[in-house]
Amino acid sequence: MSKPPAEAPDLIDVHVGKMIRARRRAIGVSQHDLAPAIGVTFQQVQKYEVGSNRVSASKLFAIAQALGVPAGSFFSDLEEAGADPSILSEFGDFLVLNGSAELVKAYRNLSADQRRVLVDLAQVMAAS
Incomplete structure (x- = not known):
């Protein structure tokens, strides 16, 4: 019996993950350091950052506290972009560049x- 094809991550989940990664990297926090601060493994942090696992509201709040930003900052530019996938992708891709x-x-x-x-x-x- 074959598995059904995996559903692609939601573009907003991907954007939020990229924003988490951008903030984490901007302040010099590793995935290994963030993980215990929010009660997950570093592999889970990786999954959050690529959008393959959705971040619950409580976990997003914990991440925001650990990274020193308001939880809403991870949604920045969504309203302006109208959640347009191409704009979200370009913006998120830019933020994770060194x-x-x-x-x-x-x-x-x-x-x-x-x-x-x-x-x-x-x-x-x-x-x-």
């Missing part, structure tokens, strides 16, 4: 003109 947190912090301190120059530069570099 250096993304540093880039965002620096970007916030730029003037509007400097931001425009940086975006133009990045587009030129990406096109080549």
Whole structure:
């Protein structure tokens, strides 16, 4: 008897997992360190971060406390994106890249003109 095909993770679960990973990495916490703080194994943290296992409300609250952010921060940009899968995927993929947190912090301190120059530069570099 064969198993039914596994259901793909919900895109919002995947986004929340990416936001958890981004925050964890931004503050230098390993999966091994986060796991006991929230009462799970590091493998469970991995599953949360890729969205293969959904995070319960109580566990999400514990994760937020352990990472020093409001629980709602893991849902940032969902309303603006209208939960559009392509926007969620791009945003989440960006947040887990090495250096993304540093880039965002620096970007916030730029003037509007400097931001425009940086975006133009990045587009030129990406096109080549």
